[in-house]
Amino acid sequence: MDRISVFNEYVRRKGLKNTNQRMVILETFLGSKSHYSTEDLYMKLRKEYPKIGYATVHRTLKLFAECGIAIELNFGDGQTRFEPLIADQHHDHLVCTSCGLIVEFTETRIERLQEQIASQYNFKIERHRHELYGLCSDCAKKQG
Amino acid sequence: MDRISVFNEYVRRKGLKNTNQRMVILETFLGSKSHYSTEDLYMKLRKEYPKIGYATVHRTLKLFAECGIAIELNFGDGQTRFEPLIADQHHDHLVCTSCGLIVEFTETRIERLQEQIASQYNFKIERHRHELYGLCSDCAKKQG
DNA sequence: TTAGCTTCTGAATGTCATTTTCAATATCCT
DNA sequence: AGGATATTGAAAATGACATTCAGAAGCTAA
Ligand SMILES: [Mn+2]
Ligand SMILES: [Mn+2]
Ligand SMILES: [Zn+2]
Ligand SMILES: [Zn+2]
Numbered sequence: 001m002d003r004i005s006v007f008n009e010y011v012r013r014k015g016l017k018n019t020n021q022r023m024v025i026l027e028t029f030l031g032s033k034s035h036y037s038t039e040d041l042y043m044k045l046r047k048e049y050p051k052i053g054y055a056t057v058h059r060t061l062k063l064f065a066e067c068g069i070a071i072e073l074n075f076g077d078g079q080t081r082f083e084p085l086i087a088d089q090h091h092d093h094l095v096c097t098s099c100g101l102i103v104e105f106t107e108t109r110i111e112r113l114q115e116q117i118a119s120q121y122n123f124k125i126e127r128h129r130h131e132l133y134g135l136c137s138d139c140a141k142k143q144g
Numbered sequence: 145m146d147r148i149s150v151f152n153e154y155v156r157r158k159g160l161k162n163t164n165q166r167m168v169i170l171e172t173f174l175g176s177k178s179h180y181s182t183e184d185l186y187m188k189l190r191k192e193y194p195k196i197g198y199a200t201v202h203r204t205l206k207l208f209a210e211c212g213i214a215i216e217l218n219f220g221d222g223q224t225r226f227e228p229l230i231a232d233q234h235h236d237h238l239v240c241t242s243c244g245l246i247v248e249f250t251e252t253r254i255e256r257l258q259e260q261i262a263s264q265y266n267f268k269i270e271r272h273r274h275e276l277y278g279l280c281s282d283c284a285k286k287q288g
Numbered sequence: 289t290t291a292g293c294t295t296c297t298g299a300a301t302g303t304c305a306t307t308t309t310c311a312a313t314a315t316c317c318t
Numbered sequence: 319a320g321g322a323t324a325t326t327g328a329a330a331a332t333g334a335c336a337t338t339c340a341g342a343a344g345c346t347a348a
Pocket of ligand 1: 034035083091092093104
């Protein structure tokens with residue numbers, strides 16, 4: 001089931017309503033680069049829909065996370081970012097501390113080792129964050 | 145060199161001053177549980193030193209991080225936590241989303257795999273975060 | 289030891305992302 | 319369509335953290 005259907009079903013199940021704003025925000029959110037902060041997405045939407053409110057954008061992003069079609073990311077720069085989630089396509093991140101570049105990686109061996117650690121400590125893992133911070137190759141060249 | 149010496153040397157080198165507050169905060173910080181938020185440590189210190197200021201506690205924790213005897217942690221609950229760092233004793237965390245329990249783990253195989261990933265993408269890693277969120281065994285029993 | 293310069297402290301205030309409030313508006317169900 | 323209920327957007331509130339500033343304390347050199 002695609003993310004739009006997941007969202008629509010969540011809205012129906014919870015007795016929420018389908019609004020123009022929500023559809024527009026969802027399409028824009030799914031339709032381009034990931035890792036949006038509320039501010040980023042609000043600015044982008046404003047160009048085409050100048051009447052849209054910041055609070056609506058933010059509430060809607062939280063709603064996406066709540067219904068499972070997005071995840072919240074926090075790279076420690078004081079802004080929460082949201083990224084569309086494709087079911088069963090987990091990945092982690094490399095973050096350039098100089099230019100902000102975000103690169104995604106997956107490594108099943110790490111995922112497996114995590115599970116071993118969790119069972120060692122009798123933890124029941126719900127989610128995890130694994131982020132590598134440093135300089136991307138461009139910034140490293142510029143010794144930035 | 146122990147953490148108190150590292151701090152004292154840093155203070156000297158930077159032309160900062162040695163104050164009672166800083167010593168008291170350092171001793172308390174090193175002397176009990178880890179993973180203090182500013183608020184946590186402020187509340188603890190207040191009992192014995194009621195005149196100490198919140199801003200001083202916070203500035204001093206930042207100073208500890210700056211001089212390398214502490215690291216800042218962020219478990220996504222909106223509060224930065226500080227933990228005394230023992231040189232070359234890196235670890236990552238399991239965090240119980242129900243009771244807040246924090247368990248530490250190290251896994252050299254993961255650390256190595258990280259390095260491989262970084263070099264694959266030509267990243268020069270400065271630091272990383274790896275946190276596993278879920279239910280500790282107690283909370284899992286209480287299905288909580 | 290003390291003068292004099294610099295840093296520190298603590299209370300208050302500022303900042304900034306995020307959240308909440310609320311009155312007007314839109315949606316949904318019958 | 320009518321009416322209950324959710325949503326919206328502007329504004330205000332919140333909360334963690336950072337900054338300001340005047341008085342206090344630490345440091346250094348004579
Ligand atoms: Mn991503
Ligand atoms: Mn720890
Ligand atoms: Zn870069
Ligand atoms: Zn627990």
